[in-house]
Amino acid sequence: MGGINMNLYFELLKTPIFKVEDVNKFYNNVDSARSAIKRLMKENMVVRIRNNMYTCISGETRQPIANRFQIACNITPTSYISHHTAMEYYGITNQVFYEVYVSSETSFREFEFDGYIYRYIESKGDEGVDKPAFSGGIRVTSPERTMIDSIKDMDKISGMEEVIQDISCMKNLQEKRLLSYLERIGNQFLYQKTGFLLSKQKEQLGLSDIFFKECQNKIGKSKRYLSHDITDGVYDSQWKLVVPSDLNVKNGVIEDAAI
Numbered sequence: 001m002g003g004i005n006m007n008l009y010f011e012l013l014k015t016p017i018f019k020v021e022d023v024n025k026f027y028n029n030v031d032s033a034r035s036a037i038k039r040l041m042k043e044n045m046v047v048r049i050r051n052n053m054y055t056c057i058s059g060e061t062r063q064p065i066a067n068r069f070q071i072a073c074n075i076t077p078t079s080y081i082s083h084h085t086a087m088e089y090y091g092i093t094n095q096v097f098y099e100v101y102v103s104s105e106t107s108f109r110e111f112e113f114d115g116y117i118y119r120y121i122e123s124k125g126d127e128g129v130d131k132p133a134f135s136g137g138i139r140v141t142s143p144e145r146t147m148i149d150s151i152k153d154m155d156k157i158s159g160m161e162e163v164i165q166d167i168s169c170m171k172n173l174q175e176k177r178l179l180s181y182l183e184r185i186g187n188q189f190l191y192q193k194t195g196f197l198l199s200k201q202k203e204q205l206g207l208s209d210i211f212f213k214e215c216q217n218k219i220g221k222s223k224r225y226l227s228h229d230i231t232d233g234v235y236d237s238q239w240k241l242v243v244p245s246d247l248n249v250k251n252g253v254i255e256d257a258a259i
Contacts, residue, residue: 009045012056016066016136017074019052049113068100068116073139078105080129080139084158086146092169144177151193160227175211188220196239
């Protein structure tokens with residue numbers, strides 16, 4: 001390797017993800033910058049993630065420097081990790097999905113890199129999106145917003161069983177934040193699902209009776225199924241929901257032969 005390319009490689013190691021424009025700062029010539037990237041790729045020192053998005057390969061592990069969370073947060077200027085991927089980031093779930101859920105104000109074409117598929121979810125605003133210190137530029141929904149988003153999109157993404165397991169692993173949620181997100185979305189069905197599911201772990205989550213009363217006041221009169229997965233259920237009159245007939249949660253596992 002030439003000295004210039006090694007110097008460039010060590011500069012690029014300082015950032016998990018880079019673009020041609022970042023390399024061009026060292027050249028002031030786009031063609032030269034592109035050529036430099038190609039040379040580094042040929043030497044297996046850099047890998048292309050997707051169009052104009054690159055990361056270095058570690059000399060020690062021979063793996064990409066950027067992790068899936070950092071990649072997700074660099075796909076668009078507004079992208080952040082949410083739903084099950086945010087649960088993974090917080091260590092709430094032990095189950096690794098090979099799908100990375102990325103919320104963004106602008107859409108992007110889904111792609112695969114290093115064994116993970118990056119899925120686009122339309123962003124519903126950036127309230128409750130945090131930027132953890134020393135994370136390498138990660139943007140992630142707060143635990144409270146992650147909980148509400150996961151319940152809202154339960155049938156689209158994780159499924160009822162996974163969401164219940166995630167709830168059982170969470171502790172001490174801030175109910176003011178939960179109510180803020182619920183109010184912003186303003187969906188009666190979401191109040192029903194949230195009230196029912198979180199009431200099963202009320203003490204562990206640190207939620208007061210006031211929280212559940214607020215939810216009950218917003219559920220309206222409609223009777224609904226908790227999930228489209230339910231084929232044999234019973235009616236919960238408190239939340240006006242049809243729920244699995246023997247829904248018992250033990251260590252985060254649904255004990256229900258009907259599912």
